[in-house]
Amino acid sequence: MSMIELRGISKAWGDAVALHAIDLRIAPASFCVLLGPSGCGKSTTLRIIAGLETATAGQVLIGGADVTHRPPSQRGIAMVFQNYALFPHLSVAENIGFGLAVRKTPKAEARQRVEEAAALLGLSQLLQRKPGQLSGGQQQRVALGRALVARASVCLMDEPLSNLDAQLRQEMRHELRELQQRLGLTVVYVTHDQTEAMSMADQVVLLSQGRIEQNDAPRRAYARPASLFAARFIGTPPMNLLRLDAQGHILGSAVATGAPAGAAHLGVRPECVRLAPADQTAALRARVLSFEYLGADLVLRCEVGSEALTLRVDGQQNLQVGDELALQCAAGDLHFFDATGRRMDTGATAVPATDTGDARLPANAALAQRAAA
Template sequence: MNPTDRQGATIQLDAVRKQFGDTVALHDITLSAAPGSLVVLLGPSGCGKSTLLRVLAGLEEATGGVVRLGGRDVTGLPPAARGISMVFQSYALFPHLNVAENILFGLRARKVARVERDSRLAGTAAMMGLTPLLERRPGQLSGGQQQRVALARAIVAEAPVCLMDEPLSNLDAKLRAEMRHEIRSLQQRLGLTMVYVTHDQVEAMSMADQVVLMRDGRVEQDATPAELYARPATAFAAGFIGTPPMSLLRLEAAPGGACIAGAPEHAVAPAEAAGALLGLRPEDVAPTDDPGLPATVNSAEFLGAETVLRCAVGSEMVQARIPGHHVMTPGSPIRLRLPPPAHLFDPATGRRLPLPVHAPAFA
């Protein structure tokens, strides 16, 4: 199998809607993916990401809108006619077939010639490190090996679009990290257009060219991982992305500017920011010996390379992520150094607000 012979297809969804009775699962989803890109559909359980993938695959019929793959309208076509392959959360391997037979099952069903089947099998098995395991049955494989067989079955189809529905959720943390790297490397090497569903932001941020963050059947933000992290479009995106997530703090009017709710003696933003939510990334907040924002330690969580502090400021809770091991007693006072305001959100709509033009007045 020559990677230069493979090229992914464009994906275009125009106002795609899915309704189950009176329940709207997808609200007019519009998005596109470039050929050879890896797009991650990310969001909490029930946000509609798997439903969207199933509509894209043809496993669910869209209630409205248009699905195009490679510029071709496939909205009314069955899965077999769409030019896709798919990897499911359950590996869906046939226990009575060996590895080779599992990989080739789809090609046999499509009556691909034996010479072509054998050629594809040899190339795919070598690529996935499965050549020594071709005679084994799924019950004789580890979880990671079973996942590779499921991936090989999708790859051997040589479809330009590959869909993955939480394929790593059954693996342990170490194996998940290894498989993330393998899947990304494989996708880039083959030039596939891949749509990958997950609720795990680490998978999304480490693998994707494009992240589509979903919430309640709608697209919350469609952006690169870097943009999603640096400029979240909503308070929901800000709170969903990041480990630990961004602290979202209510701002009130105070002498000299705007303060964190319950701490009126220390202005942390210009007066125009009063009434907004201030977003602070934990890595941008740090303890300081200089005059800073008074706070009280709520907890300190040591994670090996860093310590995550949760500190009460007024009626709000601020998180700080600092390198190394720091032992801090709950209830002890601390002063925090905050960055200039970089993220403000409307508390009513959750949408990102423009930053005040005046220089911040920080304590």
Template sequence: MSADIAIRMQGVHKAFGDHVVIDHLDLNIEKGRFTALLGPSGCGKSTLLRLMAGLEDVDKGQIIMGGKDVTYALPAQRCLSMVFQSYALFPHLSVAENIVFGLSVRKVNKHERDRRLQDALRLTNLGGLEHRKPGELSGGQRQRVALARSIVSGHDLCLMDEPLSNLDAKLRHSVRHEIRALQQRLEMTVVYVTHDQTEALGMADHVVLLNAGRIAQQGPAQQLYEQPENTFAAGFIGSPPMMLIDSQLLPAAHWALMQAPALPHCVIGVRPEHLRLIPVHPDFVQVTVLQQEFQGAQSYIYVQLPDHNTLIIHSADKPSYESGQRLSLHWEPRNSHFFDITSGQRLPVVSSWDASLAVAQCA
């Protein structure tokens, strides 16, 4: 196992009765990186984290940490810390006592406990609060106590299970920044479960997108956004996500007018910011305006395609459209993504915008 790999999962499988939650999954977590496990509810991301932690047993496969097989090791034998959604603080203990609780159980000497406590208080900006009880703290402060407890453990690996979901939007943003800054400063390996793509894309070095217990795509956030490997990734990543259009809805002249060949039956993906509305034109697909949302510096226009599916157009301008208004849809061919109509997998197109490869793949 490479020294750069903190966790290696090979053929890991987990089912509850007949329901498969993790399906023979292979995954490497790089040391010192921030890895986000992202996906919708029920995709298996929390179960995957619990398998790493030893809180659930694998049915098949192997888990290796630090070069050691820990597949059936107890959680305490895995040399990791965890930060939970619920904070898991003892209400009758002070901030300081909560932070060093694990060290006390492990009988770490008082001098060392105090040293680590002061370091953790400084890193998490909790100085002056060490004598308060959790009930006297804000949600963001309680989450920082949970982080401080993880820091004093001395473990290089930290697993986080949706730690910010109980915070309001403003607090999530600030604590998100604090977690990322701490991870980089301490060079910790963090595995972070979230259903919030803003957290995953904004914080992680590496994003693992899960769907039904399998990895739909993994890589840097920008790669998942700009080059989705399948319609699931395209339809999940982005806010709003990529718009998916059945190519049969497009008039034959649509691609010719944009100096691109006509396409056979595929799914075409276009990011909302690349779509624009033009006056009705017979050679472009016509849409009906449903509604418009003003969002300050931007607007979202909801339109209906001829097949009754809804598209969202992201406009940096402040256009004014009426509900029921008929318009045509336009985008530049270089902003198109092509997916197989059956498998949903991405179809390659060469960078010079020669769509012939996509045509051959779609045929």
């Protein structure tokens, strides 16, 4: 098992800076996801770990050894690419064992390792087929098998599921995670898909414009976004971010939020906004602008003052565009951000560790009292 450490890693092409002095530690036998939009630096980071790119500054350590200037073949890693890079004229067995053949591994040993990897991935009956005779999921398994036969303790994956349909992606997420845990691999996985990140990772590293925006466990990244960017990027639907005036009121309304001095935005997750009795005077008033029926859930987009607010409610609710709603939210579910976009810690938002039931505060301790009429 190998720890990966990046110390002050920067990358620039002339005046174009891709990475700004990144520091990162990835624990042995963990699943780390580099998450972010296109152009944020996640693939560049992966390629620097792999040795496919050279950092402009900084060090790369794998298993405690400085590998900054070592070629990929001397880093003890395996890599799975987005396009699988399979040879169409070779069989599944030959594709899986290609690296072993290049390294002149004895034939008996190579055959055994290929068969072991094929059995692990459910490919034993397909070893004589060509890639063109395989489904997308089977091709992905072949690419993974080629990485596994190298018996490297570190496996790097660059958006390996992006070419699969939604259902197959979901199946392969489970398979990859189970395989990583069973073999004790240290996996670094690049994706722009937050569902992949949140469902697979032990550690989510969210990047934006070549900088680490947040580095956390998935649950904490969701519960305590470090910035407006993190709040917008993680969550479906994303967190509501309502602008506040200098008095801490939601813009265009008389609703006070209890915001700390200097707060510019109030954040609240759609599932944390609840419907309140219509006659509850302390409730927040909103008007339904649109809705999306998702079966078990109904996602409503509402107007609060001059701001838009999304909430997720039971799909059996009979609500229509134009309906006036009373809403409430526990004080512990509110997030505040300053004018620079950074989180302001008020001590109110707890990070859930276990399911302790619904301990929400009463409405009059929540999303603000309406100003006295």
